[in-house]
Amino acid sequence: MAGLSPLSLALALAASAAISLLVLWALGRSWQVTARGPAVAATPDATSASFLFHDDALTHQDARPGTLPGLASDDINDWSDLRRWLGQRFGPLPRSLDELDDGEIRDLPATDNDDHALLTLSRQRDAERVEVTEPLAPGPLDRHGARRLEDAVARYQAVFNHAPCAVRILDTAGRTIWQNAGFADHDDTVARQLLDAAGRAEGATRVRIPGQGTAPDRVFEVEYVQTDDARAVFATDITPVARAETVRREFIQTLTKIFANLTTGLAVFDRNRQLALFNPALLDLTGLPAPLLSAQPPLMQFFDSLRDKRVLPEPKNYSTWRKQIEDMISTAAGGLYLEDWHLPNGMTYRVTGRPHPDGAIAFLFEDITDNISLARHYHSEVSLREAVLDASDRAMVVFGPDNIVNLCNLTCRQMLGIDPDASFADMTLHDFLSVGCKALPDMGWTRVEEAILARDALDVTMTGPDGTALYCQVRRLPGNSSIMTLGALHDVPRPTTKIPG
Template identity: 70%
Template sequence: MFQDDILVDQDTPAETMPGVASGDIGTWPSLRSWLGCRFGPLPRSLEDLDDGELRDLPATDADDMATLSLSRLNDGGRVQVTDPARAGPLDRHRTRRLGATITRYQTVFDKAPCAVRILDPAGRMLWQNAVFAGYDPAQAQLLIDTATARDTATRLRMPGPATAEDRVCEVVHIRAGDVRAVFATDVTQVANAEALRREFIQTLTKIFANLTTGLAVFDRHRNLALFNPALLDLTGLPAPILSSQPSLIQFFDSLRDNRVLPEPKNYASWRNQIETMISSAAGGLYLEDWNLPNGMTYRVTGRPHPDGAIAFLFEDITDNVSLARHFRSQISLCEAVLDASDEAKIVFGPDNIVSLCNRPCRQLLGIDPDASFADMTLREVVTVCRDSLSRDGVWDRVEQAVLNRAALEETLPQPDGSTLICRVGHLPGNSAIITLLAQHGTSRSHAKAQA
């Protein structure tokens, strides 16, 4: 019994009706949704019936003998379902099992992580789970309108309470027969993670844009996926070529055509070299300096990245190479000057290991530290000097002077009548030097006589 479309009395408890929870049929529209799937289109309101009218509606299924009777008297409405087929024990058991199954499914959907609402062809609600019921009417309608506007999944941002962040929902709309379903999943955390990822990529992009090292990242399919402006400057390749996402081989073909690769002897050997380079980079082993035909020198590094990607770094080290060559030239010149000196000189580093020994010293002592497999220590040099030049205690004093980085000068008479001057000096960087200079007595006397 209904009064102004509000349920006021019933002879069957709602919980005994299949697919109905307590309170689900408290109004005519809700009961109308529950009966509509069996008896077809029903009046939107019981007040649509004429006063005193009795309307019998048969079930839409030809095998179903049930009849729905609707009547109206004054402001009251009466709804009655009559089924002449008396249910036997098996039918009652089937009905109970069906009701239990529906209840179980409703419980599962109520605990589902997404919101679900089922609509009739006119867009009226037939059923919704607890998550969808948690949205206020305005939000629920916004979800439905957004979902039904498209056939694909759509994201929707809804303002949260004053103290909470906005909520992002992904909504999708599907059709199943004469009903429709709207699914809404809260993807706020996913959306926030994607936003952080975009910000991180933007930050990396800005960093890459300011790098002087050229960067080329190839995806697992070996197509160029990312490059920075420095790569354009170093390779001279046009931006459209790089933007077309060339393959690795096409990229290196373009470098060869632009003479930004070491000059190959022939194409076959060049292809083998490139394939070896790609394999080495994929294994994290590629590092090589390219001497280009134009005199430039590039250091190329290949590194593997997750998911099969490969990154190549191109660094212009021309100035570094030129500076290193200049330093090597200066060092060679200094060594030549020391080798041309009449004085034997040997230098010890901070760890008292021989770091330099000129030719006169090598000839005087019969040693060659550069050709030695192991480093030559101060103690070993002192031992050689004691055996070759003099066995008195002067070399103990020389050793202590070197260890203390103190100045010392000693005179060592030699068996041939000459004199050997030994000087110990301190050098920058906590190094020390021993200088050995031979002086012949006859030469000094002759010089004094002339004076």
């Protein structure tokens, strides 16, 4: 039962049994004599109560108020009522008085040696007589002991009234013998639903009780314990637990739908390193059969299967590979594992391992083959274009939108004596012009700076340090960039304007 451990259940049953036994023992002790002796018959030193039955139905009784403590005269309607009240005090009693033979008289002394009460069963034709004889209490000590036991029973009742679950004890006929306040608070309809649910199956079972009006439904977990002559039913309100389970189930369903649509393969291993969750993309990327993954293989078996499918980088030897896998698992469990796997078939997978609460590990498998191919192609194109620019005898430099040197060809580097790629710091337009003024002081760099900052076109001629005529061209590029070109005057593609000396 949720909320009630096996130990708590055992204690509850033991306490319930103790209450019943204490009541019976108290009733027996309140009428016993201190000296041991045989069971007594009705004498001036004893009291008795007689009950007449016909076919187990009560027809007459002479029990005076207080004769049998704890039992009112109108509480007895048939033999089963009296039999239930007598309990096990006189040993097993016949289920029906019809079991007595005509003229038979059966004396049943109390089973406790300290209890001197006597129960007499007799039958005469169609009438049955039951007589209970009790010795009178000789003094106040026994009455004081009985009162103390009654107080103890009241305390136990108060404890059970504050128990975290509702408890009801029934006899073999389904009638209520005892219940705590938790069960008494339920109306008859709810109580009947709980009792019916407990009787349908062994062990704990859940039952949903519809709410009244706008009140929400309630969920109970019910369970019963059967003894020879009684049944104890326990009902615990687990509505908050049921709601939390519903939210968790819906959340998992949502995640499952999301994982199913991912193109990235997902494999989650629990704290015991067993595969707990995977998505369809993992099947597509690894080629592993679904039955294998559904069997929740251990983590090492999972990677062994990947190796068999050649979905792992080809190892030099098996022992080294096992060590690499163990290191990878340790890294993923301790923080973050990230590596690109270049497979023998030319595919490239990016594998990410992340730790999760409770010792779980999640591995993500992403096919980045196209990304790698695109990156390689891009780098190849860039390298080719840089080679073309380096082969030109014109000095060329490109400034980005932030006026940082993005590209500088070989001729420009040799002419000005610079190498922007060799420095960690970016070369700005100001840095470039400072170098240019030192290398070519008569070039009119102010006009060049103004054109680059304004993203204007500029075509001018300049004089080199050795008197050679040079041209300078500034053009705007897409993305708010600019390119400056320096070359010999005879290479100018169109007429230029000479800077006044």
